[in-house]
Amino acid sequence: MSDKKIHFYAAPLMAVLMALITVSCSQDKDIDTMSWGKCTSYGDFLWKKHIPDTLTREIVLEFNSDAERYMTSPVVFGIFRKTEDGSLVPVDNNDLEVYVDGDRSEDNTISVMPPDESVKVGLVLGDGLDAGSFHWYLKTVSDGGLDRINGLTAEEFGSSDSALMEIVLKKRKTMNPLAGTLLGILSAIVLVLVLWLLIARPIFYPGFRVKSISLSGPEPYFATHRLKGARKLVLTAKPERQGLMSRLFSGRIVYGINPLWTTRIEIIPRDGRSIRIKTLGPEFFIMSKVLKVREEYELENTRTRGKTRITVS
Numbered sequence: 001m002s003d004k005k006i007h008f009y010a011a012p013l014m015a016v017l018m019a020l021i022t023v024s025c026s027q028d029k030d031i032d033t034m035s036w037g038k039c040t041s042y043g044d045f046l047w048k049k050h051i052p053d054t055l056t057r058e059i060v061l062e063f064n065s066d067a068e069r070y071m072t073s074p075v076v077f078g079i080f081r082k083t084e085d086g087s088l089v090p091v092d093n094n095d096l097e098v099y100v101d102g103d104r105s106e107d108n109t110i111s112v113m114p115p116d117e118s119v120k121v122g123l124v125l126g127d128g129l130d131a132g133s134f135h136w137y138l139k140t141v142s143d144g145g146l147d148r149i150n151g152l153t154a155e156e157f158g159s160s161d162s163a164l165m166e167i168v169l170k171k172r173k174t175m176n177p178l179a180g181t182l183l184g185i186l187s188a189i190v191l192v193l194v195l196w197l198l199i200a201r202p203i204f205y206p207g208f209r210v211k212s213i214s215l216s217g218p219e220p221y222f223a224t225h226r227l228k229g230a231r232k233l234v235l236t237a238k239p240e241r242q243g244l245m246s247r248l249f250s251g252r253i254v255y256g257i258n259p260l261w262t263t264r265i266e267i268i269p270r271d272g273r274s275i276r277i278k279t280l281g282p283e284f285f286i287m288s289k290v291l292k293v294r295e296e297y298e299l300e301n302t303r304t305r306g307k308t309r310i311t312v313s
Contacts, residue, residue: 032165032166033165033166033167033168034165034166034167034168035167035168035169035170036055036057036123036167036168036169037053037055037056037057037123037169037170038055038169038170038171038172039052039053039055039124039125039169039170039171039172040053040171040172040173040174041125041127041131041171041172041173041174042173042174042175042176042177043176044176045176045178045179046178046179047178048176048177048178048179050127050176052124052125052127053124053125054099054122054123054124055122055123055124055125055169056120056121056122056123057120057121058118058119058120058121059110059112059118059119059120059121060117060118068114068115070145071113071114071144071145072144072145073113073142073144073145074111074112074113074142074144075111075112075113075140075142075143075144076109076110076111076112076140076141076142076144077109077110077112077138077139077140077141077164078090078108078109078110078138078139078141079091079096079098079108079123079136079137079138079139079167080136080137080138080139080163081134081135081136081137082135082137086161087160087161088137088139088160088161088163090108091108091136093108094126094128095125095126095128095129096108096123096124096125096126096136097123097124097126098110098121098122098123099121099122099123099124100119100120100121100122101119101120102120102122109141112144113144123169125169125171129171130171130173131171131172131173132170132171133168133169133170134168134169134170134171135166135167135168136166136167136168136169137163137164137165137166137167138163138164138165138166138167139162139163139164140164196249201249201250201251204250205231205250205251206231206269207228207229207230207231207251207252207269208227208228208229208230208231208233208269208275209228209269209271209272210227210228210269210272210273210274210275210293210312210313211226211227211228211313212224212225212226212227212228212312212313213225213227213233213267213275213291213310213311213312213313214310214311214313215235215256215299215308215309215310216308216309216311217306217307217308217309218260218304218306218307218308221258221260221308223256223258225254225256226254227254227267227275229251229252230251230252230253230254231250231251231252231253231268231269232251232253232254232266232267232268233253233254233255233256233266233267233268234253234254234255234256234264234265234266234267235256235258235261235264235265235266235267236255236256236257236261236264236265237257237258237259237260237261237262238257239257240255240257241255242255260306260308262283262301262303263279263280263281263282263283263284264280264281265277265278265279265280265284265299266278266280267291270290273292273293274290274291274292274293274312275290275291275312276289276290276291277289277290277291277299277310279299282302283301283302283303284299284300284301284302285299285300285302286298286299286300286310291310291312292312293312293313294311294312294313295311295312296309296310296311297309297310297311298310
């Protein structure tokens with residue numbers, strides 16, 4: 001018997017099922033066991049619908065001329081399960097679908113009739129079954145007029161508690177492939193985002209470590225801006241607003257908007273005790289480009305001669 005075929009041999013009014021032994025189910029250790037295969041189940045997701053696996057084996061038949069001449073009805077096999085009290089009952093149609101040569105068997109039986117030489121039997125496990133291993137039994141439902149199978153009489157192999165073979169099917173449940181792919185992509189995006197926010201962004205866009213900056217003058221102008229954690233302070237006359245993506249990926253920008261700032265001025269981090277100031281034009285002048293904590297600096301408008309005192313804390 002190959003790993004994918006079950007061979008039958010027949011003599012006059014007799015069939016021999018090679019490697020399949022008919023015994024009582026109370027003696028499971030004596031029954032040949034064959035793995036019928038394993039399938040994977042997952043739920044529907046978007047356009048990716050679950051198509052159940054069909055686990056297929058081929059039953060090969062070898063009837064001699066006398067068996068072909070005298071058999072008047074097919075040999076019929078069924079798939080049975082064992083109840084708690086040890087008796088055999090057919091597997092429910094909701095739990096199993098049987099296909100013979102590609103066609104659905106409505107009563108889940110497998111019929112074999114000479115002169116056929118082989119049938120392909122496909123088993124489909126029901127979606128309602130939990131994941132795990134299923135130990136079921138191949139059992140004769142109708143003898144087709146044969147007197148013996150495997151040397152045993154019809155009374156013996158037709159007994160209610162006898163089976164020809166134990167078959168083992170395995171089912172595992174997994175995530176829908178499309179859902180898994182999308183989850184993998186989403187996880188990769190989240191990981192990259194976390195790495196950027198925690199590691200890369202502080203390197204490329206460092207934030208202020210000083211607390212705040214105060215600007216006073218010319219009268220009546222006075223403003224205090226909290227800088228801790230922000231990456232830049234922009235002094236400008238035109239209203240500006242930072243976009244959400246810019247704030248997320250590069251850090252927060254603080255804006256000081258006032259007509260006083262006729263030329264854009266940018267203040268950026270330096271270290272825990274100082275900041276840098278960049279005047280983007282010739283209208284404003286300051287003696288030092290580095291502003292230290294608790295020291296006062298004077299920013300002068302060279303056109304109007306107005307002066308603004310700056311203190312960092």
